[in-house]
Amino acid sequence: MSTPASSSSAPHVLYVAWGFPPCRGGGVYRALATANAFAAAGMRVTVLTADRETFTRFTGTDLSLEEKVDPRIEVVRVPFEWPVLETDVRRWSATRAFFPRLWLRRRKRLDVRDFPEVGYGPWRRPLEAAADRIQAADPVDLVVASANPNVDFTVAAHLHRTHGVPYVMDYRDAWTLDVFDGTQVHADDSEVARLEREYVAGAREVWFVNEPIRAWHQERYPHHAERMHVVANGYDPEFAPVARTGPPPPDRPLRFGYIGTVSPKVPLKPFADGWALARSRTADLDAATAEVWGYLGYYATPSPALLRIVDDHAADGLRYAGPLPKQRVREVYDTFDATLLILGKGKYVTSGKVFEYTASALPIVSVHDPGNAASDVLRDYPLWFPVDELTPEAVARAVEAAAHAARHASAEQRAACAEFAARCARDLQLRPRVEALAAGLGLPTPVVEESRP
Secondary structure, eight states: OOOOOOOTTSOEEEEEESSOTTBOSTTHHHHHHHHHHHHHTTOEEEEEEEOHHHIIIIIOBOGGGGGGSOTTOEEEEEOOOOGGGOOOGGGOOHHHHHOHHHHHHHHHHHHTTSSSOTTTGGGHHHHHHHHHHHHHHSOOSEEEEEESSGGGHHHHHHHHHHHOOOEEEEESSOSSBOTTTOOBOSOTTSHHHHHHHHHHHHOSEEEESSHHHHHHHHHHSGGGGGGEEEOOOOBOTTTSOOOOOSOOOTTSOOEEEEESOBOTTSOHHHHHHHHHHHHHHOGGGTTOEEEEESOBSSSSSOOHHHHHHHHHTGGGTEEEEEOOOGGGHHHHHTTOSEEEEEOOSOTTOOOTHHHHHHHTTOOEEEESOTTSTHHHHHTTOTTEEEOSSSSHHHHHHHHHHHHHHHHHOOHHHHHHHHHHHGGGBHHHHHHHHHHHHHHHTTOOOOOOOOOOO
C-alpha cells in the first residue's frame, strides 16, 4: 500500500495486541503487518501492548522487529505481570515460598477475577485504564483487537460500551474452539461463551485466519455470519525468501529446513524417526541434514523433551539451530534445498509459515495430519509432498520424494511454485479489509503499490 502522511484529521485507530515487537511469538508478525497496514492507509495508529520487560523476561525477543514498526505509529506499553512464570525467588511472596500449593490456588482465582483467562485476566483493568487515557487525549475512531490473549478484546468492548467506538475482533486462533481437536472448550453457559457472544454481536467485523475456523463460528453465530471474514496470515515480502530457480550443486548434500516455533503439539518425534529411515535408504539423502530453526517450546528456554528428540537423532543429520531473528529468515532459507512443514494435528490449523514456505519455490514436505487446514492452502502447490499418515514410513516416503524433486524438479515446476506464492503475500490478505474499514471511516481507497522483494 502507499504511505501517505497521516494528518491530525485522519481517523485514529487503536490497535490492541499483547504480542508486539520486540515480542518474538509467531503472532507478532500479523500484529506488526496489521498496524503498519492501517498506518500506510493514511490512519493515525496507536498500538496498545505489553511492556518490553514482559518479552525480555518471559517469551524471548527479536529486537530487529522494532525497526519494522512504521515510525508514524505510537506504541503505548502497559505493564504486565506473569507471576506463575516468575523464576526470580527474590520477587516471591512468603506464601509462595513456603506454601506453594496454597499460593497457586489463590493465584488462579485472582487470574480470573476480572476476566476469565488464566495468566492474562488481571491485565484487563490496566489495559482498559490505558485505553481510557488514550481516548481522553485523542478520541479513537476504530479499535482493532487481536487475540490471543483474548483479554485484548476487552478494550474493544469497553470503548464501544463507553464511547460507541466501532471495533474489529481479529482472532489468531479461536477462543471457544480447540483448533487442534475441533472440540468446544467452553460450555455455552460459561462466562467465556457469554462474553464471546456479546463481543461478536457488537463487532463491526470479525476476522479469522482460515475458512474452517470462520465456518465454525458462522454456524455458532449465524445472525452475525455476514460480518465474519477470512484474513489469512500470508508471508511478509520484506522477510520472505526469494524463489529458487535452479537445483542445488550436485556434489553438495541436501539441506532440509524447518523455521518456526516447535510446540508440544508438533509431531517432531514421528518426523525425526521418518527422517532417519529415509536417510538410511535413499541415495539422494546421502549426508543430508535437517535443521530446526526457531524456539523449542513456547518460552525462551528450549523444552528439554523436544531437545532430547533432536539430540537422539544427531547421527542422522538432525540438528537444532536455535532461534532465528526475522531479519535473517531470508538468508537461512537461501541455504535450504527443501522445507519441512511440521504442524500439530487439526483441520483448523494453518500456521503462518505455510505461506512463507511457498515463497521459496522449494519442495515442501508436509508432516501433519492430512486434514489440517494447511492442506487446503498447499493443495495446488506443484512441489508439495504431504504425508498420508503420521508414521515413520509415510514421513520417509514424503522426504524421499522431496529429495528427488530438489535434485530434479524442472525450471517450469519451480516457476509455477513462484507464481503460486505470489498470491500468498500478507499484504494481499489484509488489503480488502483495511480498504473496507478505511472507506467506512471516510477515507478514499488507498493507492496500492507493490511491496515485493
